Amino acid sequence: MRELWQYTKLIRSKNAGPFELTFDIMFKDEDCFREVLTSGKLSAELIAQLYKVDLKQVRFFVIESLLTVKVSIPRPVFSGDVDDTDVYGGQFHGPLVRLPVETG
Amino acid sequence: MKKIRALAATGNLSTGFREETLVRAVQQGAHFIGCDAGTTDSGPYYLGSGKPRGPREGSKRNLRIMIREALKAGIPVIVGSAGHAGGTPHLNWTLEIVRELARENAWHFKLAAIDSEIPKELLLGAFLAGRIAPLCPAPELQELSIRQAERFVAMMGIEPIQSALNSGAQVVVAGRCSDVAIYAALPVVEGIPKSIAFHAGKILECGSAAVAQRFYPDCMAAELDQDGFTVEPPNPAFRCTPQSVAAHTLYENADPYHLVESGGVVDTTAAKYEAISDRAVRVSGAHFIPAEKYTVRIEGAALAGYRSIVVAGIRDPLVLRQLDKFLTGLRSVVERKIEDSLKLSRLAYTLQFRVYGSNGSLGQAEPCPQVEGHEVGLIIDVVASSQSLAADILPIVWHTGLHHPIPEQEGLASNFAFPFSPPGADMGPVYRFCANHVWQLDDPCEPFRMTIENL
Numbered sequence: 001m002r003e004l005w006q007y008t009k010l011i012r013s014k015n016a017g018p019f020e021l022t023f024d025i026m027f028k029d030e031d032c033f034r035e036v037l038t039s040g041k042l043s044a045e046l047i048a049q050l051y052k053v054d055l056k057q058v059r060f061f062v063i064e065s066l067l068t069v070k071v072s073i074p075r076p077v078f079s080g081d082v083d084d085t086d087v088y089g090g091q092f093h094g095p096l097v098r099l100p101v102e103t104g
Numbered sequence: 105m106k107k108i109r110a111l112a113a114t115g116n117l118s119t120g121f122r123e124e125t126l127v128r129a130v131q132q133g134a135h136f137i138g139c140d141a142g143t144t145d146s147g148p149y150y151l152g153s154g155k156p157r158g159p160r161e162g163s164k165r166n167l168r169i170m171i172r173e174a175l176k177a178g179i180p181v182i183v184g185s186a187g188h189a190g191g192t193p194h195l196n197w198t199l200e201i202v203r204e205l206a207r208e209n210a211w212h213f214k215l216a217a218i219d220s221e222i223p224k225e226l227l228l229g230a231f232l233a234g235r236i237a238p239l240c241p242a243p244e245l246q247e248l249s250i251r252q253a254e255r256f257v258a259m260m261g262i263e264p265i266q267s268a269l270n271s272g273a274q275v276v277v278a279g280r281c282s283d284v285a286i287y288a289a290l291p292v293v294e295g296i297p298k299s300i301a302f303h304a305g306k307i308l309e310c311g312s313a314a315v316a317q318r319f320y321p322d323c324m325a326a327e328l329d330q331d332g333f334t335v336e337p338p339n340p341a342f343r344c345t346p347q348s349v350a351a352h353t354l355y356e357n358a359d360p361y362h363l364v365e366s367g368g369v370v371d372t373t374a375a376k377y378e379a380i381s382d383r384a385v386r387v388s389g390a391h392f393i394p395a396e397k398y399t400v401r402i403e404g405a406a407l408a409g410y411r412s413i414v415v416a417g418i419r420d421p422l423v424l425r426q427l428d429k430f431l432t433g434l435r436s437v438v439e440r441k442i443e444d445s446l447k448l449s450r451l452a453y454t455l456q457f458r459v460y461g462s463n464g465s466l467g468q469a470e471p472c473p474q475v476e477g478h479e480v481g482l483i484i485d486v487v488a489s490s491q492s493l494a495a496d497i498l499p500i501v502w503h504t505g506l507h508h509p510i511p512e513q514e515g516l517a518s519n520f521a522f523p524f525s526p527p528g529a530d531m532g533p534v535y536r537f538c539a540n541h542v543w544q545l546d547d548p549c550e551p552f553r554m555t556i557e558n559l
Contacts, residue, residue, distance in 0.1 A: 020358045076467070
């Protein structure tokens with residue numbers, strides 16, 4: 001069993017404006033990209049469940065040419081609001097880093 | 105065939121660049137120097153308070169080099185989102201630096217200032233006329249919330265900048281402005297298709313961020329023509345690869361293929377990125393889909409209260425193993441105390457326990473909030489309607505918390521480790537973004553006010 005970070009060169013999150021968060025998961029090479037996508041572990045459903053957002057609000061992009069998966073969700077709390085915890089949205093990717101990836 | 109060479113000084117005016125890189129890039133024949141100075145990334149404070157993010161000396165150094173080289177070469181300088189948030193005070197702060205530089209260096213040039221702060225009456229008129237529409241997601245905007253908000257700005261597209269350039273301005277300082285528009289305005293005037301000018305603008309807007317390995321912030325340059333553009337970092341130590349350039353379209357953007365700008369959408373689905381040397385990349389194939397109606401985004405910030413905080417560590421394993429219960433119990437005791445001593449209902453302020461070591465970074469979105477380490481960091485965070493009220497509530501919370509008991513303790517214990525004396529600080533006003541809306545305009549320049557000064 002390997003974890004998501006072992007397949008990637010960068011996993012990051014960031015604000016896409018103050019009202020949305022975007023995650024970029026950039027894979028090391030084509031094998032890593034295919035393996036993770038085939039495993040089905042990294043999916044819109046996973047993001048919806050992990051970040052407690054409605055599945056319909058998850059935008060999930062598979063960008064073959066860049067060996068990248070990009071996911072965007074509405075911010076649970078708008079940037080800088082009284083109860084915000086991460087103004088830049090730079091640490092929201094944390095729970096994805098050690099995601100277990102099962103491969104056959 | 106006409107070629108336009110666009111130069112981005114750096115990703116943000118406050119960040120800086122290497123002087124020798126900018127000098128070289130201008131000597132290589134740049135047609136203009138652009139620089140973005142703002143963002144909403146650092147939250148609503150700057151827009152709300154009217155304060156620039158600075159640093160003043162750093163911004164002045166960067167402007168000095170940019171304007172000096174531009175005057176020598178006879179090309180314009182375009183600064184967008186002045187002073188970080190692009191409101192009137194932010195614009196004035198930047199203009200003052202430019203005037204100071206002109207005085208100090210005996211420079212003479214035409215300065216255009218474009219104010220993007222929206223007078224409330226103008227915005228209310230547009231709101232009541234049904235010309236303001238929410239994006240998704242957006243805070244609810246109402247007549248009252250417009251009246252109560254601190255400040256609104258509209259994000260200009262290319263047109264107001266073009267109008268400033270057409271008036272002969274050599275230095276254009278724009279209020280809130282699309283990053284892309286800074287770099288697309290002049291090329292579009294010169295006949296470069298919008299699909300190419302806007303796509304190049306997106307790649308240039310973060311300066312050297314689109315290189316393969318960015319060792320430090322620096323300039324970026326692109327040459328645009330009728331068929332595409334070539335991006336090449338002017339610093340010989342940097343290089344662009346098709347991957348590094350294409351990957352930059354992902355950055356801070358919710359949709360990797362559709363870049364929404366005033367006046368239309370840049371669709372990069374069919375874009376091609378080809379290496380033409382080991383440092384330069386040729387980009388082509390984006391499409392520009394004109395919008396049916398011309399809209400500009402509006403941003404607003406409203407006062408949410410005043411904050412006071414205390415920082416404490418908790419190391420006792422008996423407290424840590426029941427931390428949730430400890431803090432819930434503490435909360436109910438202090439709510440009662442605040443009501444008794446300050447006559448304040450718990451609805452009149454917010455009290456948050458931010459627990460680092462549990463869910464400090466992600467809050468309610470944290471999937472693993474259980475405490476696993478041997479200590480946690482706690483921020484007691486109070487927001488109330490005035491600074492003095494927040495400062496009055498805070499000691500009630502931290503002092504009660506210090507001695508709040510757990511069942512395993514008999515006698516008076518001290519359950520917080522305060523690193524500082526005094527343990528806390530007043531943080532000043534707290535703002536929140538109160539608009540994520542678009543404003544439909546008949547004239548793209550309508551809400552933007554340009555003034556020209558001969559320095």
